[in-house]
Amino acid sequence: MSGPGLNDFVIKIGTVNGTGSASANGLLMKSIFRMGVPVVGKNVFPSNIQGLPTWYEIRVSGDGHAGRSGEVHMMVAMNQATYDQDLAELSTGGVLVYDSTWPRPQLESRPDVTVIGVPLMQMCNEVVKAARSRILMKNMAYVGAVAALVDIDLGVIRSLIEETFAAKAKLIDSNMQAVKLGYDYIKEHYETPLRFRVSALDKTKGKVMIDGNTAASLGCVYAGATFGAWYPITPSTSLMDGFFKYCKKLRVNKENGKNKYCIIQAEDELAAAGLIIGAAWNGARAFTPTSGPGISLMAEWIGFAYYTEIPVVFFDIQRTGPSTGMPTRTQQCDIQTTAYASHGDTKHIVLYPSDPNECFHFAAKSFDLAERFQTPVFFLSDIDLGMNDWMVDELTWDDSYIPDRGKVLSEDDLSKMESFSRYLDVDGDHIPYRTLPGTDPKGAYFLRGSGHNAHARYTELGHEYQEVVDRLLAKWESAKSAVPAPIVQKAASQTRYGMIAIGTSDAAATEARTRLEADGMPVDYMRVRAFPFTDEVEAFMADHDEVFIIEQNRDAQLLNMLLTETNVPREKLIPILHYSGEPLNYRFVCDALEKRIKLRKIA
């Protein structure tokens, strides 16, 4: 359906992890970005330190599509263990680049693709002495070869290398030398550039290439979060790495060198949850980054925070489950877990960001929502969003922002009150007032996960218990007016078809919608951005005869929640499920919808 063509193609690089290829691949992508051409980068890596196959996919998209296309036009096959698989994946008419230092007879099994051999290792061995350097330089050599083939500006590559090695000038020349090895070899032996190539544009100004975890960590810093606790788990770890890095840079008192933050590496996820709930109870904005297995472990605490009404933020960077699953592959498999986490009747506020810019703003928003509604808030991301670099608008901050700390009574407030009841709905908005320890004796109350009444006293009386849990439900429902509203992309013409997606299914869904419309199949698309579902969600489903629910899990979790939480009839909703662990691509969505729509036309 697309490409390859000018500024419209996909390069996939297959390497072995732990060989330093990540920086070479990043360099390739960043060079294209610096040439003003939008790019999408997806890292598919193993749960391993060294020696297993890893791939990096770069989609060059002059039109600015943000998701995967599902095709591969150039395969840089650097890993002999995956040659066969890599060759098979190459689209017809594609180009295979391999290291011709060793003969690969099997490469001739695809007469429909062009094979380009470059003796990378041999050339590097002749120039570079140290064994480890040879491996690193071989990576830079394939960067050069690819640059020559698709016309990437060598000057841009050079300036990026100069920035990277600003402190180690020696490495600039040796890296450039390696790039030139590959570049010159191609120039000498092949007609370049290829039919599909990069041509400079002006479409990346005001944009940044950033991953969702880093952006979310900045959101925590800017929201004024002061306490973070976590237990290391892929793929959430880089969120805390980011928070730590930026706190060190931005949150240290310059006069006395003291920290205005506290980060604790917990002994497990249970402790991480307890730590942040304790800190939040005592008035610090507190969060933990984790992934599905962590949420499972934290479940008991989550119910505690829900029932005792403590504002706290959980970042769930999803990975494939169940159990350990595929820890470095993506899925949207915790949609239901986060919405209803813990035993008993529990319902949570969940935000569904779809790109790093939204990660930044939703992270900050999570704290406001948590404190406004005095409840745990979940930020549901995934490995694709959290760990891949996405091209987004540069992050901006409004310095007039004032954190919404919710209904917290000061010493002064308390002095004017006759008595204080922690769980009493004084204002009729289902949200009680809270006090922080140490404020005033009148503000003291006893927090308990056991049955309690509106006055925070222990109870086993049914009506007192019900009064509290009924208010909790009403409070949760009232959050509909405060969470981010869905975004609708309407087809130009009236259509009976609707489509709903959340989070990282958005890029593929958006592109699929555009292409389907161009092919005469108009579909309206709604991206839901939060739970509880706002009223627009139900109205959107009511307005269409068939609604495709696109999500990245096996069990249609979002679809089933829509059925549970709204009055939509089951037969209206059609699951489109992608759960291989690879990020969703638009072709998958297009194919599924097209099949359904055409079938209907025939019928």
Add this chain to the structure above:
Amino acid sequence: MTSFVKPKIRRTNEPLNELGLARADYEGSMSTLCAGCGHDSVTAAIVRAFYELSIPPHRALKISGIGCSSKTTSYFMNDSHGANTVHGRMPSFATGALSANNDLATIGISGDGDSLSIGLGQMAHAMRRNVNMLYMLENNGVYGLTKGQFSASADLGSLPKKGDPNEFSPIDPVAFALSVGATFVARSFSGDRKQLVSLIKAGLKHKGFAMIDVISPCVSFNDHKGSTKSYAHTYEFYSKAVHADYIAPSQEIVAAYDEGEVMPVELHDGGYIQLRKIDADYDPTDRGAAFSRVMASDSANEILTGLLYIDESQPDLHETQNMEALPLNEIPYAELNPGAEALSALQAEFR
């Protein structure tokens, strides 16, 4: 059943502390534990210690897990924020709460089930971090609320009310605390109010993690013949090693004992913990020696009590984290927001 709010009735001429508060001002709701429960004596000792130290109740935190012992946080200091949290997870909640404001006198209440089985990991890590709190482990060797199962502190061969003797090796909280780096390790008995009050006061004033393992018999499920956690057994095998008195900065140290038997340990508030050694050969500042003495006592079925180890020199978590003196929960947002300009500047690496 709902909780009882105990009416505050002041006696005339009731003695008042430095804050002008009476002991009754440190009391809580009515206990719902069994009559004669050791935990109620511990509660009374806590009330007295806080009262005598003149700690404003609202400047204290009382946090517990789940179990009979953990219920007691609501039986003292109604004017304090209290939290009855999740089974075995009091240490993490307390650590988080203290991180947000280190200026609050924090007492954690736990039991042998809450601490030594489900919560062993969290207790160990609070000790490692030297969290500035007093951790009361009300130890009765048995699960009360679920009607009498052995806990991990039950001694080998100890008899249950019904059924077979305990066959698993006990975890001694004192030996455990010494091995994972706790900086204040004590043992006491709910029946020895005087020693307990002194230890609680010293523990509250210690900067860092203070653990008091209190033998606190369960009258309903573990106070019979053959139980090694009964009142009778504890009285019989009870032995005192080191007595500890908290001496406020304003008070003078009075050496009423022979040289070598009294050992003052200076505290961060300018006060002292004055150690009186009943056993002259015992050095409560030597972790290794304390450990071997505790192990020897365990083998001899002796219940060694008192302040068994103290190290006042270690940084607490707040210090290790290099945090500002101003509590995190009081830092104004203006000081936390790096500003729009900084955000733009730091994105250079992403362009």
